[in-house]
Amino acid sequence: xxxxxxxxxxxxxxxxxxxxxxxxxxxxxxxxxxxxxxxxxxxxxxxxxxxxxxxxxxxxxxxxxxxxxxxxxxxxxxxxxxxxxxxxxxxxxxxxxxxxxxxxxxxxxxxxxxxxxxxxxxxxxxxxxxxxxxxxxxxxxxxxxxxxxxxxxxxxxxxxxxxxxxxxxxxxxxxxxxxxxxxxxxxxxxxxxxxxxxxxxxxxxxxxxxxxxxxxxxxxxxxxxxxxxxxxxxxxxxxxxxxxxxxxxxxxxxxxxxxxxxxxxxxxxxxxxxxxxxxxxxxxxxxxxxxxxxxxxxxxxxxxxxxxxxxxxxxxxxxxxxxxxxxxxxxxxxxxxxxxxxxxxxxxxxxxxxxxxxxxxxxxxxxxxxxxxxxxxxxxxxxxxxxxxxxxxxxxxxxxxxxxxxxxxxxxxxxxxxxxxxxxxxxxxxxxxxxxxxxxxxxxxxxxxxxxxxxxxxxxxxxxxxxxxxxxxxxxxxxxxxxxxxxxxxxxxxxxxxxxxxxxxxxxxxxxxxxxxxxxxxxxxxxxxxxxxxxxxxxxxxxxxxxxxxxxxxxxxxxxxxxxxxxxxxxxxxxxxxxxxxxxxxxxxxxxxxxxxxxxxxxxxxxxxxxxxxxxxxxxxxxxxxxxxxxxxxxxxxxxxxxxxxxxxxxxxxxxxxxxxxxxxxxxxxxxxxxxxxxxxxxxxxxxxxxxxxxxxxxxxxxxxxxxxxxxxxxxxxxxxxxxxxxxxxxxxxxxxxxxxxxxxxxxxxxxxxxxxxxxxxxxxxxxxxxxxxxxxx
Numbered sequence: 001x002x003x004x005x006x007x008x009x010x011x012x013x014x015x016x017x018x019x020x021x022x023x024x025x026x027x028x029x030x031x032x033x034x035x036x037x038x039x040x041x042x043x044x045x046x047x048x049x050x051x052x053x054x055x056x057x058x059x060x061x062x063x064x065x066x067x068x069x070x071x072x073x074x075x076x077x078x079x080x081x082x083x084x085x086x087x088x089x090x091x092x093x094x095x096x097x098x099x100x101x102x103x104x105x106x107x108x109x110x111x112x113x114x115x116x117x118x119x120x121x122x123x124x125x126x127x128x129x130x131x132x133x134x135x136x137x138x139x140x141x142x143x144x145x146x147x148x149x150x151x152x153x154x155x156x157x158x159x160x161x162x163x164x165x166x167x168x169x170x171x172x173x174x175x176x177x178x179x180x181x182x183x184x185x186x187x188x189x190x191x192x193x194x195x196x197x198x199x200x201x202x203x204x205x206x207x208x209x210x211x212x213x214x215x216x217x218x219x220x221x222x223x224x225x226x227x228x229x230x231x232x233x234x235x236x237x238x239x240x241x242x243x244x245x246x247x248x249x250x251x252x253x254x255x256x257x258x259x260x261x262x263x264x265x266x267x268x269x270x271x272x273x274x275x276x277x278x279x280x281x282x283x284x285x286x287x288x289x290x291x292x293x294x295x296x297x298x299x300x301x302x303x304x305x306x307x308x309x310x311x312x313x314x315x316x317x318x319x320x321x322x323x324x325x326x327x328x329x330x331x332x333x334x335x336x337x338x339x340x341x342x343x344x345x346x347x348x349x350x351x352x353x354x355x356x357x358x359x360x361x362x363x364x365x366x367x368x369x370x371x372x373x374x375x376x377x378x379x380x381x382x383x384x385x386x387x388x389x390x391x392x393x394x395x396x397x398x399x400x401x402x403x404x405x406x407x408x409x410x411x412x413x414x415x416x417x418x419x420x421x422x423x424x425x426x427x428x429x430x431x432x433x434x435x436x437x438x439x440x441x442x443x444x445x446x447x448x449x450x451x452x453x454x455x456x457x458x459x460x461x462x463x464x465x466x467x468x469x470x471x472x473x474x475x476x477x478x479x480x481x482x483x484x485x486x487x488x489x490x491x492x493x494x495x496x497x498x499x500x501x502x503x504x505x506x507x508x509x510x511x512x513x514x515x516x517x518x519x520x521x522x523x524x525x526x527x528x529x530x531x532x533x534x535x536x537x538x539x540x541x542x543x544x545x546x547x548x549x550x551x552x553x554x555x556x557x558x559x560x561x562x563x564x565x566x567x568x569x570x571x572x573x574x575x576x577x578x579x580x581x582x583x584x585x586x587x588x589x590x591x592x593x594x595x596x597x598x599x600x601x602x603x604x605x606x607x608x609x610x611x612x613x614x615x616x617x618x619x620x621x622x623x624x625x626x627x628x629x630x631x632x633x634x635x636x637x638x639x640x641x642x643x644x645x646x647x648x649x650x651x652x653x654x655x656x657x658x659x660x661x662x663x664x665x666x667x668x669x670x671x672x673x674x675x676x677x678x679x680x681x682x683x684x685x686x687x688x689x690x691x692x693x694x695x696x697x698x699x700x701x702x703x704x705x706x707x708x709x710x711x712x713x714x715x716x717x718x719x720x721x722x723x724x725x726x727x728x729x730x731x732x733x734x735x736x737x738x739x740x741x742x743x744x745x746x747x748x749x750x751x752x753x754x755x756x757x758x759x760x761x762x763x764x765x766x767x768x769x770x771x772x773x774x775x776x777x778x
Contacts (some may be wrong), residue, residue, distance in 0.1 A: 016212025020095050021081060022204055022600070023150040024074045027098050029596040030105075030147045031071025036592050037139035038064050040585070045122065045136065056122055059112060060136060066105045067143075073098050102151045106160075109144050110167070113137055117170035123177065137171050138186055142593070145194035149201035161198055165191045185464060185534050192460040196453045196544070197597075200551060203444035204600065219619040226623035227630045233392040234634035237323075239678040240385040242642060244330050245273040247674060249650060253667035256659050267653040274643045284321040286314045286354040293328050293361070297350050300332055309353040314415050316359070323393040324359065324411060330385040331363040331409040339367025339407065358414035366406040372399045384678070386411075442553045443501040451495050457544055458491065464537045473535040474525040480538075483518035487541055490514050494548040508549055508557035515542040516564030523572035536586075539565055543590045547597050555598060562587075562594055646670055669693055672702070680704035682714075682742045686723045691730035700733060705741040714750075721766025722751050729753060729760070 015023070038060070045056050077094040116122055116137060141164065148160045165187050172183040249270035252263055287310055294306040316324075332350065339346050346367040353360045372382065382399055390397040390411055401407035444450055465484050469477040490511040498504065522538040542565050549558035566587050573582050649666055653659065659667075676692065677684050683692075683704050692702045708714070714722075726740055735755035742751050749769065753760040761769045 015095075016209065016216065018208035018211040018215075019205060021078075022201075022208045023095070023102075024077045024081070024098065025600045026146050026150045026201065027070050027074035027102055028078065029599055030102070030143045031067040031069075031074065033143040033146075033592065033596065034063060034067030034140055035071070036588075037136060037143065038067075040588065041136040041139055051122055059115065059121060062108045063105065063112060063140065066101060066108060070098065070101045070105065073101060099151065102147045105147055106144060106151060109137075109140065110164075113164070113167050113171055117167055117174055120174050120177070122175050135172055135175055135186075138168055138190060139589075141168060141190045142194055142197065145198055146201060146596070149198050150205065154202055154206075157198055157202070158195070161191065161194050181467065185467070189460055189464065189534065189537075189540065192453075192457050193540070193544070196457060196547075199449050199453045200444065200547075200597070201600075203447070203449075204441065207440045207444075219622060222619040222623045223626045226627040230627035230630040231634055234631040235638075235681070236384060236388050236392055237631075238635055238638040240326060240330070240389050241273070242638075242674055243385050243678060244326065244333070246270050246642060246646060247671055248333075249653075250646065250667045250671035250674070253649070253653055253659050254664050254671055256664055260656070260658070263659065264654055264656060267650040271647065271650050271654055274639065274647070283318060284316045286310065286312075286316060286359065289316050289321050289324065290352040290354060290359075293325050294350070294352060296325070296329060297332055300329065301336055301348070304332065304348045304350060306350045307352065309351070309355075311353075311355045314354060314359065316413075317393075320393045320395070320413055323389045323395065324361065324413060327386045327389045327397060327411055328361050328363060330389075331411075334382070334409075335363060335365045335367065335407065338370070339365045358412065360413075361411040362408060363411075364406065364408040369401045369403045369405045369407050371403055372401055439501045439553075441551055442503065445495055445548060445551050446497045446501065454491060454495055457541075458488070461487075461537050461541050464534050468535045468537070473527055473533075474522075475527060476525055479521040479525050483521050483538055484541075486514050486518055487538075487545070490545060491548070494545065494552060503549075503552040503554055505554075508552070508554040511545050511549060512557050512561045512564060515545055515561040516568060518542065519565050519568035520571065523568055524575065526572075529576070529578070531582075539569070539586075539590060543593060546594055550594070550597050558594065558598070562591065565590070642674065645673075665697075669696055672696060676704045680706035680740075680742065682706045682708060682719075683723075683726075683740075687727045688723055688730065688740075691727045695730045695733060695738065698734075700735055701737045702730065703737075703739045705739065707744050708742045709745060718750065718764070718766040722762055725762060725766065725768065726751070726753065 045051055045053065045060075073094055077091060077098060080091045080094065122135065122137075144164070145157075145161045148157045151157075152160055168190075169179075169183055169187045172186055173179040176183060249266045252266050290308045290310065294308055297304055297306055328350070332348070335346075335348055339348070346365050348363075348365040351362045351364075353362075386399070386409060387397045390413070393413070395411060395413035397412075398410045399407070400410070462484065465480060468474065469480060474480050490507070493507045494503070494511065518538045519542055523532070523536060526532045526535045528535065542561060546558040546561040549555070549561065566583070569586055570583050572578075573580065573586075649663065649670065652663065657663070673689065673693065676689065683689060683706070688704070692704065695702050730738070733755065735757075737756060739754045740751070741754075743749055748764070749761045750764050750766060751762040763769050
C-alpha cells in the first residue's frame with residue numbers, strides 16, 4: 001500500500017488540510033484505543049499476583065493521560081473543522097499541539113517499554129476463563145503503530161514498528177518470566193497486523209498529500225487565471241474609457257472645432273472624467289441603475305426618449321453596473337455622432353427593461369444606419385466600448401443595422417443562477433471527489449505493498465496454524481487446515497486488480513461466506529476450555545478480510561463478516577459451556593479495530609467533500625482578491641499615464657485658449673498615440689512609438705494594428721527583431737500612409753507593413769521575407 005502515488009508529497013514541510021484531517025482522525029481513534037485497551041487490561045494488572053497496582057498505575061498513567069488529552073484535542077479539532085468557517089488560528093494551534101502530543105506518546109511508550117523489559121513490574125499469569133490476560137504494552141502496540149504513521153516519515157514509521165517488536169518480545173518474556181513461543185506468537189502476529197495498518201495509513205496519507213498538492217496547484221492556477229482575466233478586462237476597460245472620454249476631446253482639438261464653447265466643454269468633461277472615481281464600490285439595485293442611466297442619457301441629449309420598464313428587481317454587481325452604464329452611453333454617443341443626416345431629423349429611443357430574465361437595454365434610431373461588419377474593422381467604439389465591455393462582465397451586446405434603415409444596439413445581462421442551480425454543480429463536484437477518494441482507497445489493495453503485506457500476514461497465520469496443530473490444540477486438525485486453504489481465494493480476489501478498482505459484489509459475498517464458514521469450522525475444534533489463545537487464529541484472519549472489504553469500499557459486507565464471526569463465536573461459547581461474557585470480551589478487540597479502520601476511511605472520505613468545498617471557496621476568494629488588485633493596478637497605471645500626457649493640453653483648451661496649429665498638432669499626435677495603445681498594445685512601450693510620432697510629424701499617416709489576440713505570446717528575440725525592423729522602416733519612410741499590422745497567430749507571417757506602393761512581410765522569426773515593390777530597409 002506504499003506505492004503508485006508520487007513521493008514528492010511526502011517531503012512537503014507544511015502538511016495540507018487533507019493530511020491534517022487524517023492525522024486528527026487517527027489521533028482520535030488512537031486515544032480511544034489506548035483507553036479501550038487500558039480498560040480491558042485493567043483486571044489483568046489489578047488481579048495478577050505479584051503486581052503492585054499503585055506502582056503499575058503510576059508507570060502506565062502517563063500513557064493513559066496522554067491518550068485522554070489526545071482524544072480531546074483531536075475531537076475538538078475535528079469539530080472546528082466541521083464548522084462552516086473554522087477559527088483557523090485556533091485550529092492551527094490545535095494541530096500543532098496534536099502533533100506534539102502524538103510524538104510525546106511515542107516517546108513515553110518506548111520509555112515505559114524499556115523499563116518493563118528490564119524489570120518485572122507487570123508479571124503475567126496464565127490466561128483466564130473469560131478475559132484475555134493481555135499485557136497492556138502489547139495491546140497498545142497497534143495504537144502506537146497508528147500514531148507513528150501520522151507523526152513519522154514513511155521510512156521511519158515502518159522501521160519504528162519493526163524495531164518495537166524485539167523490545168516488546170523482551171517485555172512479554174520478562175512479564176511471563178521466560179521466553180515462550182506464545183510470546184513470539186503475540187509479537188509476530190501483532191507486528192504483521194500493524195504493518196498492514198501502517199501500509200493502509202501510508203496509502204491514505206499519501207492520497208491526502210496528493211489531494212493537498214492538487215488543491216494547492218488548482219488554487220494557484222485559479223489565482224493566475226483570475227489575474228490574467230482581470231488584466232485583460234482592465235485593459236479593455238481602460239481602452240474603452242480612453243476611447244469614450246479622451247479621444248473625442250483630442251479629435252475635436254486636432255480638427256479645430258469652430259464652436260469654442262463646445263470645445264471648452266469637451267475638454268472640461270475629459271478632465272473631469274480623468275479626476276473622477278469611475279468604479280462603482282458596491283452592488284446596485286436595478287431601479288437605481290436604470291434610472292441613473294436614463295438620467296445620464298437625458299443630460300447628453302434631451303430629445304432622446306427613454307422608457308424604463310421594471311417588473312423584477314435584481315442586485316447588480318458593481319462591475320456589471322459600470323459596464324452597462326458605459327456601454328449604453330457609448331451607444332448613445334455613437335448615434336449622436338454618426339446617425340444624423342441633413343435631409344431628415346433622427347428619432348432616438350432608449351428602452352431600459354428589468355424582468356425575470358435579467359436586464360436588457362435597447363438604443364435605437366432611424367438614422368442613416370451602417371454595416372456592422374464593415375464599421376467594426378479597426379474601430380474600437382462598437383467592438384471595444386460596447387461588445388467587449390459587456391462580454392467582460394458576462395453580458396452580451398448585439399448590433400442590428402442596415403445602411404439607410406437606422407440602427408439598434410441591444411445590451412443584455414442575466415443574473416447568476418438561482419441557489420438550486422448553483423448547488424447542483426457543487427453537489428456533483430462533491431460526489432465526484434468522494435467517489436475519486438474511495439476509488440483511490442480501493443486501488444490501494446491492488447498495490448505491490450498491499451500484496452506484500454498480505455503475503456506476510458498469510459505466512460504468519462500459516463505458522464500459527466502449524467504450531468497449534470503440532471501442540472494438539474484441536475480435536476481434529478483437518479478442519480483448521482481446510483479453513484486456511486478456504487481463506488486464500490477471497491484474499492487473492494481482494495488483492496486482484498479490477499476495472500475502475502471496483503470490487504464485484506459477488507467477491508464481497510463470497511468473502512463473508514468464507515469468514516463465517518472458517519469460524520464455524522475452527523472454533524468448535526479448540527480443545528482448551530478457557531481463553532483459546534492463538535488456536536482461534538481464524539477470527540483474526542477473518543477480521544483481516546473484513547478490513548480488506550472496508551478498503552475495497554464494501555463496508556456493509558465488512559460488517560456482515562464481523563457479524564457472522566460473532567454468531568460463530570456465540571455458538572462456540574454456548575455449545576462449550578463458556579461464560580457468555582466471553583462473547584463480548586473475545587470480539588471487542590476485533591470490533592474496535594474494525595471501527596477504527598472504518599472510521600478513518602469513512603470520515604476521511606466524508607471530510608473530502610467539505611474540505612474540497614472549503615478549498616474551492618478559498619480559491620475563489622483568493623482569485624477574486626488578486627483579480628481586483630491586478631485590475632486596480634492596471635487601471636491606476638493607465639489612467640496616471642494618460643492623465644500625465646493629456647492634462648497640460650486639455651487644461652489650456654478648457655481655460656479658453658484657442659486651438660493654435662501647435663496645439664492641434666499636439667492633439668493629433670496624442671490622439672494617434674493613445675489610439676495606438678488601444679488598437680496595437682504589442683507596440684506600446686517600444687521604440688516604434690517614438691518613430692511613429694516622428695513619421696507623423698513629417699506628414700506620414702501611421703496606423704498601427706494588433707490582431708494577435710490577448711493570449712498570444714511572442715518570443716523576446718522575435719519581438720526584438722520585429723521592433724527593430726519596424727523602427728528602422730518608420731525612421732526612413734517618406735510614404736503618405738503606412739499601415740503596420742501584427743497578424744493573427746495562425747497566419748504564416750508575423751507582421752505586415754503596407755505603404756502607398758509597397759508591402760513588406762516579416763516571418764514568424766521577425767525576419768524580412770519579401771516586398772511587393774520598392775526598396776528594402778537596411
